[in-house]
Amino acid sequence: MTQAQPAPAPAPEGSWLGDALPPVRLTKAQSRVVDALVLNPKLASYADLSEIAAKAEVNGSSVVRTAQALGYRGWPDLQRELRARYLVHISATAPLTHLVEVRSPVHDSLLHDVENLREAVESIDPEAAQAAVDALCSAKRILVVAQGSYAAPAVVLAHLAATMGYPATFEGRSGVHLASAVSSLGPGDVLVVVHLWRSLRQLVTAARRAKEAGATVIAITDLRFGPVARASDHALIVPSEGVYAFQSATAATSVAYGLLAGMEAKEPERVREGLERTSSLWRDFDLYEA
């Protein structure tokens, strides 16, 4: 707990605050509030007005007025800003901090997904990842299923695996289509289920039945002990917190690329041949400009 000395102006740079506190002329009490905020990031991010006031040894109204003097509507408004910066600060390394100045929903989403990817580095079990790669490489057939927006990672995996010459297909429909696709799976085949958030009945059923039929089931999902993960042989757990109402499949998408890279690392020769075959087809189809 530091006694506030009449600070000249809000710390301009160098701190975790960035430009959250514009260089406005502040009064004595207001400087004490700012000092308290700068020195107690955690408190500043989560405490309520009265706690901040106590820490700065000023009256609550001074906290409110400080926030307003800095251009915010009030304390909650300022706190939101501080919280966002603090969270970025403690989890980011140096290069990121200076970027935080650009704020838009798109930038927020990118920064948020950076966190998801970092988390994924921890949540993905390397052994499960390797086991998944091994299974994919030795599969007689690979079926990737997912629904709605979670098709994103699934499409990456299926399309590019096929591009590399693996017998991979994607089924994004449910009902009868999913049923047909799953019914043909058996020993030696691999089913990849991509799903986040609340479990979809049909996907869980697909996983269970495929496993019963002797296929290897790989799950890319966000709940370590959810139904999808439990119905799988190898579960890759990805974080999925999104910036708005939806869960983010960004980390799952990156995992898909990682699996593909793992397949290449394991069977470079086979992949090289597969890619060559595919790209010669691309040439013959004359798909690309220039």
Next chain:
Amino acid sequence: MTQAQPAPAPAPEGSWLGDALPPVRLTKAQSRVVDALVLNPKLASYADLSEIAAKAEVNGSSVVRTAQALGYRGWPDLQRELRARYLVHISATAPLTHLVEVRSPVHDSLLHDVENLREAVESIDPEAAQAAVDALCSAKRILVVAQGSYAAPAVVLAHLAATMGYPATFEGRSGVHLASAVSSLGPGDVLVVVHLWRSLRQLVTAARRAKEAGATVIAITDLRFGPVARASDHALIVPSEGVYAFQSATAATSVAYGLLAGMEAKEPERVREGLERTSSLWRDFDLYEA
């Protein structure tokens, strides 16, 4: 005795929660709350009761009762605990990330895509992003086109925009299908072209013709001065370096989420209604387990 025998217990260990959630018998709604908390650490640590309730799609009272069932006095009490653990978790793990010696293709891919996202923070022009959001919100119709693995971001954008009630569709096929889809575009419509790497003839043509017909064209692409970007009204430039042979659409995917968040920010009321309509349909279709 107890009626349902729902989720056995919250995720025991390995996650950021530690033993914050004791292994208590939980009901259906309570498991949903716990799942939402586990999957959305940031939200869980700062959001208020109503936001958590919305995320878990339960009534606020269920959130309170979940907290009490877990041995806390109420939601604020549980939130304090979660917040503390989350902060410890991110500050403990974040600096560690570089030191982490887990090397697998999947981990390489994740770390690689972290860089892509960070670069995207710089390469995305905030004004273009806002312009894209504005166009999407006021569109009579939204058509999202992409091919192969680049369908990933496109599917996210189209599916979730439609979920939010916007008239969005995705066309992932080329040839006659792409032609039909594009031919109906005119003034007031928006075409979103997602494409990385070498330009596909048909996509460039689609963009040009749509623009000629008076539609607004948004490009999500990696070449700032490539044909796709030049044929567009608003270009969002994303880095796309992949860990192996393929370009990574991970950053593009995150951008898609960002656009959706931007649309919500601009028209919260409309989106809320749209989401409600969709989720009532989900309920009627009885898609989800438990």
Next chain:
DNA sequence: GAATTTCTGCAATAGCAAGTGCAGCAGATC
């Protein structure tokens, strides 16, 4: 298949946190 038990959601309530008018006081200025 009926009854009982248990859960969920709604709505009213209680409690609290943020904001603001007012008065006193301190510092600045003439």
Next chain:
DNA sequence: GATCTGCTGCACTTGCTATTGCAGAAATTC
């Protein structure tokens, strides 16, 4: 040294958020 300006703190008000009682809805058991 007197006056004036304007900051600070107190106390009140307003608005909102967490909680809980209650009723309807599932679901389990007999």
